[in-house]
Amino acid sequence: MQFAAGAVGGTLLTPLPWKLADDSAVWSQNWSWRPSPERGEITKVPSVCTLCAGGCGIQARLVNGNRAILIEGNPANPVNEGSVCALAASALQFLYAPYRVTQPLKQTKKRGDKTGFQAISWEQAQTELSKKLEEIRGEGPHTVACITSSRRSSMDDLWAQFFNAYGSPNLFKMPSECDASKSAAQLTTGNSSTFAFDLENAGYVLSFGANLLDGCAAPSRASGALRRWKKDRYPVKIVQVESRASITASKADVFLPINPGTEAALAMGIAHLMVNGANYDAYFVKNNVFGFEDWTDSNGKKHQGFKSLVSSSAYTPEQVAKITGLEPAKVRELAKEFASQPKALAVWGTGRADVSNNTYHELVFVALNALKGNLKPGGLIGLAPKAPLSELSAQKDILSENSSQQPRLDLAKSQNCPCPQNGLYGFLDAVSSGPKYPIKLLMVHEANPAHCLPENKLFAAAAEKVPTLVSFSSFMDETALQSDYILPDHMALERFDDVIGIPGAPYGYYAVSAPIIKPLLDTKHTGEVLMKVASTLGGTVASSIPWKSYEDFLKFRVEGIAKAKAGAVIDKPIEISSIKAGDPVTSNYSDAADLFKKLKAGLCWHDAPSAVTFDKTTSGKLELACQSIGKNAQSSDDVIYLPHFAPLKPSGSESEWPLLLVSYSSPRVSCGYLANTPFMNKLIPDSMLAGDELFIDLNPQTAASLGIAQGDQVKIKTTQGEAGAKANITPAARPGVLYIPRGMGHKAYDEYIGNKGVNACQLMEVQLDPVSGMGTVWATRAQLRRV
């Protein structure tokens, strides 16, 4: 007893207990799962972000040149000027993600069974793919198809080169907001380009649902423009017109809530008042616009013009007020303001960067800008200029020549459309519903249609009919999970890539995205896989794709710019938006090698904007009466040629489905190929996602009529599917309309990403645009009840 007492007393006087207590605290800081950054030299490597189409300059902070610890904006890049979005800021969570595919995999069990994936070598993966492609080629190369990203990069052109040489027309891109702009530019100007907006120099912005700050196709440029609008001595007035009070609406000077999908009706109403009040750019319209007045076609048949249509009683302020839900006086006030502001610009969008718009509505907004004179040289709207990259031209052999007689599969559905575009929905529909010919091999690159394609069940139905599905995804996403082979690409930060133009920007832009780090896993650049497969196939396929590495391929592409001596590299701060169409931009690189070296070092190339040209249209003018629509027209009604309000009716009856469901994109949620990172999930407010439960926004009036209180568990049922969610009652929602964010509800990935909320794409209805045949999404009929 005494001994023990002495021992305790003695021990207390030694460092032993105190040191042990201290050590155990320090020990707990060093548990193996606690992240501990590597120590060493910090370097910064500049590059360009390719996680979306926005084209921002980034720089990576590395420890000892091999451990990336931070992605930040590159202040030297004129597009984002040092800012970076949440997706890129958390991009390292993709690089070091546990859900990356670490090496090529082959499914040995039933599709979708994760345990069935067997690791195979690259040698085996490439040999098996080449063998399949070789076998199919002998039977008919047109039975191979590919779905690739909607982002514009040289990978698109490499895929196109491969498909041309191989002999299949079935190459499709994921849908994008730019698709409709392309159709509208094609119809009105005859150019295969998209419209570009001089946002930075506008004096008044009337936005018809353009999601400038809510995840548009070029988020950094849009927020940069907003910063300028707010900073100027005479701030630019922003009027946001849409049905939901979005973030863009919250930053606007005026927010006009209207019924969903009626933005084009309001634009027609404004045009009505401008035309009737002779308050438009009559000089521009008279000299440069075809179809404003009544017109006569080549057969001598007389047709109604836009002037007569828009000034009709269908678009009076009272009529428009009925459609949109605004007061007639508000329509008048808005028209007066828009017409009288000297630098007023109308911009528009679907509220989602990854779905196409109704072409007629797209034409309405073009017409409104035409009345304002915005399409004249030096005006606020131009055409997106193209970087003169080296063109690719595929060599064809007898097999590819023969198969070029085969029509693209989507045309079975859209051949009657006046202006058929490359329609993924038409293709999926054709594959699943007994096609003209079968698809034997489908490749999916940088896309996840099984999750993020609205009405994603269409992809699932088509995939069922395809015997071999190959994914090139870096991640175990929903499409990869359903694939027979996964040939994982490097993650975006580990590979060479490029950015061809910024969506909607008037200036020419090209940037090379050099890897910031060596590949961490046993992955391979998909471009290099294609090169390898092409060389195995041999003949004209191999000679059409002669490059050995993707870097070599990009060097070849850049040679085109150098040969044209076009544009210049931005190596000192410039105000890119101050360059006007036709301004000289003197090249500052000595040759192609010098240009590539500068681009590889993270500098970007730019060129002056290009004005809209009309010389490719039948009339040689901007065609408001789109004569090319007449070619395949099913109706003889004059209105088919003209911009007009033509909402596509959602299926289901109003009595059975009294509500409308509208999906929206949020800058906090990545809704494309890339899933939300765990970091981004932390940014989502509790009114959008709490735990794993997603909230559906509804107006207090709607909630009261349904007996639903804030946070109630609800069941939403649409004509397409049903899901459980929670109710978020908010005046930001329009009465009678439900809103659901896009990008949630992943079923693949891991516990940090998967099973968070509901995938809006499984609830939304897609309707084919009658002009382009592209899938459009605006609203789906729905029911909601408390459970």
Added chain:
Amino acid sequence: MNEEKTSASGKVVGVLLFVLGFAGALVLGYLVFPNLLYSQKLQPLNFSHAAHRDNDCDSCHKFRPDGTYAGIPKISNCKECHESAQGNTEAERILVEEYVAKDREVPWMVYARQPDNVFFSHAPHKGKGVECVTCHRDVTKEEKLPPMREDRITGYSMTTMEMTECEKCHSAKGVSNNCEVCHK
């Protein structure tokens, strides 16, 4: 009487036992425990600071251009002179054959590494004229690297500076001891 005797001798025994326990605990706590707690690890090869005396500390323990401290030199630094052997010691052989020739970094163990939750920057200390030897051992005459005594529980070196020492110096020099000065 007998009982009293027993009780007196019992007390003595009791005191003796107490002293024994007390002394034993002191021996255990001061002599045995540290030897048990800290392992003794030898560096991968010996480095004689004395043999490199013609250099200043910071000609090898450099500051990078951005002001951050590079710590222990990299093999490239050793290579500047030791591309081939400079003598015939065992350490020289190991350096050249195992590291220089194979272009591998020497996995030196650091005697003064601070935990991750401490933000310590050498630059402001050096800027204020604090000498290296204020915190580190004087190595000018050191022929042989001491063994690394690593705390078996925490993994840190026995000579890692403790917070109290930082605080003492900070308060003596009138520098803030606010938490966020060192724990960012």
